[in-house]
Amino acid sequence: MWVVYRKGARKIIGITADGGIDPDKETAIKEIVGGTVAPGDISEYEAIQVTDREKVSQYLEAFPAKLAVAGTTKQPKLVIREPEAFSLYITTDASDKHPIDGIPTIPADGASSVLITIQKVDERAKPQTGKKDNDQLYLRANHGIIRDEAGNEAISSVALNKGEAKIRLFSETVKRVTTLQIMAKNPEIQDCMLRIEFV
Known part of the structure; x- marks a missing residue:
């Protein structure tokens, strides 16, 4: 599964379908970005691949509200944000x-x-x-x-x-x-x- 996000804002815009064989990164980005309104240049986007089945399940449950991109520009990582209201x-x-x-x-x-x-x-x-x-x-x-x-x-x-x-x-x-x-x-x-x- 690929999680695609906009580089500058680090805003997740979508995830690829879970199951079977993942497409390559470029195909995944084009697939997700192509479905958005006014997508801009493809170079503005990046993707993180998730292969661990347990993580895939957690991220799918957290998406979209609680899933976020953290880490450095060179080493981005996915995190599940802490709840803000109870x-x-x-x-x-x-x-x-x-x-x-x-x-x-x-x-x-x-x-x-x-x-x-x-x-x-x-x-x-x-x-x-x-x-x-x-x-x-x-x-x-x-x-x-x-x-x-x-x-x-x-x-x-x-x-x-x-x-x-x-x-x-x-x-x-x-x-x-x-x-x-x-x-x-x-x-x-x-x-x-x-x-x-x-x-």
């Missing part, structure tokens, strides 16, 4: 959901709870599970009580552990919908909200 993917263990909007429901008895799992993901919805994924999250609910995973201690914040955290929300005895806000001090992580109904 979000929080929320799941619950609630067995019941509202039939119309699908929000989780738990009994409004003051004792029932729902386990909420928070997972940090990148722009491609890929879970972030590294040691550095330990961001502090701040929690707020307008109804109910937020507790730790075991349900023992009331909490207002939780730290991600390798990109994941679990908390419990306990119901009240009043039937209503509560909104749980999950906020991060890290500006790269988008805040999120979850609604749960006490029924």
